[in-house]
Amino acid sequence: MTIGQRHWVIAEGYLPPFGPNPDDPTLRSHESACILNPGDREAQIELTLYFSDREPAGPYRLRVPPRRTLHMRFDDLADPAPVPRETDYASVFVSDVPVVVQHTRLDARPQALALMTTLAYGS
Amino acid sequence: MTIGQRHWVIAEGYLPPFGPNPDDPTLRSHESACILNPGDREAQIELTLYFSDREPAGPYRLRVPPRRTLHMRFDDLADPAPVPRETDYASVFVSDVPVVVQHTRLDARPQALALMTTLAYGS
Amino acid sequence: MTIGQRHWVIAEGYLPPFGPNPDDPTLRSHESACILNPGDREAQIELTLYFSDREPAGPYRLRVPPRRTLHMRFDDLADPAPVPRETDYASVFVSDVPVVVQHTRLDARPQALALMTTLAYGS
Amino acid sequence: MTIGQRHWVIAEGYLPPFGPNPDDPTLRSHESACILNPGDREAQIELTLYFSDREPAGPYRLRVPPRRTLHMRFDDLADPAPVPRETDYASVFVSDVPVVVQHTRLDARPQALALMTTLAYGS
Numbered sequence: 001m002t003i004g005q006r007h008w009v010i011a012e013g014y015l016p017p018f019g020p021n022p023d024d025p026t027l028r029s030h031e032s033a034c035i036l037n038p039g040d041r042e043a044q045i046e047l048t049l050y051f052s053d054r055e056p057a058g059p060y061r062l063r064v065p066p067r068r069t070l071h072m073r074f075d076d077l078a079d080p081a082p083v084p085r086e087t088d089y090a091s092v093f094v095s096d097v098p099v100v101v102q103h104t105r106l107d108a109r110p111q112a113l114a115l116m117t118t119l120a121y122g123s
Numbered sequence: 124m125t126i127g128q129r130h131w132v133i134a135e136g137y138l139p140p141f142g143p144n145p146d147d148p149t150l151r152s153h154e155s156a157c158i159l160n161p162g163d164r165e166a167q168i169e170l171t172l173y174f175s176d177r178e179p180a181g182p183y184r185l186r187v188p189p190r191r192t193l194h195m196r197f198d199d200l201a202d203p204a205p206v207p208r209e210t211d212y213a214s215v216f217v218s219d220v221p222v223v224v225q226h227t228r229l230d231a232r233p234q235a236l237a238l239m240t241t242l243a244y245g246s
Numbered sequence: 247m248t249i250g251q252r253h254w255v256i257a258e259g260y261l262p263p264f265g266p267n268p269d270d271p272t273l274r275s276h277e278s279a280c281i282l283n284p285g286d287r288e289a290q291i292e293l294t295l296y297f298s299d300r301e302p303a304g305p306y307r308l309r310v311p312p313r314r315t316l317h318m319r320f321d322d323l324a325d326p327a328p329v330p331r332e333t334d335y336a337s338v339f340v341s342d343v344p345v346v347v348q349h350t351r352l353d354a355r356p357q358a359l360a361l362m363t364t365l366a367y368g369s
Numbered sequence: 370m371t372i373g374q375r376h377w378v379i380a381e382g383y384l385p386p387f388g389p390n391p392d393d394p395t396l397r398s399h400e401s402a403c404i405l406n407p408g409d410r411e412a413q414i415e416l417t418l419y420f421s422d423r424e425p426a427g428p429y430r431l432r433v434p435p436r437r438t439l440h441m442r443f444d445d446l447a448d449p450a451p452v453p454r455e456t457d458y459a460s461v462f463v464s465d466v467p468v469v470v471q472h473t474r475l476d477a478r479p480q481a482l483a484l485m486t487t488l489a490y491g492s
Contacts, residue, residue, distance in 0.1 A: 003130050003132060003215065003244075003246055004132070004244075004246075007372050009372055009373070009405055009407070009469040010471070011403040011404060011405040011438065011469045011470060011471035011488075012401070012403035012440070012471040012473050012486055013403075013438075014440070026209075027232070032135070034134040034135035034136075034211075034213065035134060036132055036134040036173055036213040036215070038132070038173065038215055050405055050407065050436060050437060050438045051437065051438065052437055052438055052439060052440065053437070055436060056436050067173060067178060067179050068173060068174065068175055068176070069134065069136075069173045069174065069175055069211060069212060069213035070175060071135070071137070071175065071211040086395075088403075088438060088440040089438060090403065090405040090438035090469075092372065092405070092407055100132040100134045100213075100244045101134060102133070102134040102135040102241065102244075103486075104135050104239065105484065105486070106237075107482060107484055109396070109482060113230060113232060113237045114237055114475075114482045114483055114484040115228065115230055115237040115238065115239040115484065116239050116362075116473065116484040116485050116486040117135055117226075117228070117239040117240070117241050117486070118241045118364065118471065118486050118487045118488050119134075119241050119242055119243070119244055119488055120488070121372075121373075121469045121471075121488055121491065122244065123372055123373075126253050126255055126338065126367075126369055127255070127367075127369075149332075150355070155258070157257040157258035157259075157334075157336065158257060159255055159257040159296055159336040159338070161255070161296065161338055190296060190301060190302050191296060191297065191298055191299070192257065192259075192296045192297065192298055192334060192335060192336035193298060194258070194260070194298065194334040223255040223257045223336075223367045224257060225256070225257040225258040225364065225367075227258050227362065229360075236353060236355060236360045237360055238351065238353055238360040238361065238362040239362050239485075240258055240349075240351070240362040240363070240364050241364045241487065242257075242364050242365055242366070242367055245367065249376050249378060249461065249490075249492055250378070250490075250492075272455075273478070278381070280380040280381035280382075280457075280459065281380060282378055282380040282419055282459040282461070284378070284419065284461055313419060313424060313425050314419060314420065314421055314422070315380065315382075315419045315420065315421055315457060315458060315459035316421060317381070317383070317421065317457040346378040346380045346459075346490045347380060348379070348380040348381040348487065348490075350381050350485065352483075359476060359478060359483045360483055361474065361476055361483040361484065361485040362485050363381055363472075363474070363485040363486070363487050364487045365380075365487050365488055365489070365490055368490065
């Protein structure tokens with residue numbers, strides 16, 4: 001099965017303040033790139049982060065095994081540098097095999113949570 | 124009318140905890156794949172679920188009659204196995220006729236509800 | 247300018263209960279199809295609603311003047327029949343000129359509001 | 370890298386009332402068009418706003434440097450005219466180089482926040 005595309009863009013990126021549960025990874029504010037590799041070969045992905053006022057950071061290197069999904073949290077990225085909070089950014093994923101990428105943010109600033117998601121731009 | 128595509132991917136999948144109304148199907152946390160079959164032939168769809176750490180589950184078999192919509196809830200799936208809660212997954216739909224798929228999550232963990240939706244990736 | 251497509255599908259449709267402000271159209275639960283006609287000719291659009299358990303309803307006839315947007319609320323539709331609340335549906339738009347359609351729901355059941363939006367499926 | 374497209378449409382546009390924190394730009398109601406220019410040349414973009422009952426406004430002129438993202442807030446637009454609040458609108462972006470555009474709204478009317486996002490329509 002060769003479903004998917006090799007280039008994906010998430011133009012909206014922003015890690016809000018943690019909110020009232022900073023120690024609970026599922027309830028504090030975060031953003032994810034949910035990546036599906038439906039194929040039979042491991043996906044090797046280079047992720048580059050773009051900012052409003054400086055040169056891009058990266059590449060961050062991700063691997064998604066065959067027939068697996070990776071719900072990659074941007075606040076888990078560390079090498080070459082963590083993603084700054086409360087800073088506008090955007091991201092480009094370049095994979096060596098076809099994958100699908102969907103973007104989700106959970107904003108825990110309100111007493112209640114706010115959620116948003118969209119398919120990324122694939123080409 | 125032949126609107127639609129035969130392959131659809133939802134890369135983001137996660138069933139949050141039920142929240143404060145576990146017995147009300149419309150108000151407890153859930154995810155749906157809303158499928159429209161605008162054509163004149165029944166759609167026979169094979170759904171496969173992908174995980175982060177094990178082989179895919181499925182196929183789940185869905186049928187959408189001609190000129191009908193099915194708002195399929197992931198927490199209703201049972202055969203071959205229910206979808207685990209609080210677990211990352213992704214889903215691939217393969218239909219024998221063109222359909223359209225949109226993904227929606229209602230998260231009832233906050234006292235208020237949080238909602239998100241996106242068109243799935245079609246090819 | 248000929249930006250847009252002539253066929254658009256919103257596979258997810260559901261009008262939640264009104265919520266605590268039933269008399270305020272901007273704050274009660276509703277769904278919209280936001281349509282942009284960027285061109286120089288009026289768009290004549292036929293909208294058909296699909297359900298899970300009965301034949302489609304419509305066509306509903308919409309007109310969007312040249313260089314105008316119409317944020318069409320599903321709870322304003324009346325002819326040939328209003329859209330039932332708390333009922334799964336889906337919608338197909340067929341326009342005689344290229345347009346762009348985006349789907350938005352405001353859910354006012356929670357004390358706070360929940361919002362979701364997505365680009366519709368265009369072809 | 371030539372990822373992206375030159376024409377983008379956001380058919381849904383609406384600036385809700387400010388909400389309870391009118392003086393905090395990150396917490397008052399707003400809409401953004403997040404634009405990524407992944408290429409090596411500055412993007413010069415003409416933005417036109419469409420309304421339901423009058424001729425379009427614009428063009429607004431935006432510049433996004435090479436390898437930068439611009440999270441453009443609609444409530445920051447001033448020339449040729451600010452965007453009216455509580456008014457339906459839509460927007461068309463025409464860029465001289467490929468870019469990617471994603472639309473986000475934060476609605477601060479509820480005590481909690483509501484969020485929504487979607488990839489814009491590219492062509």
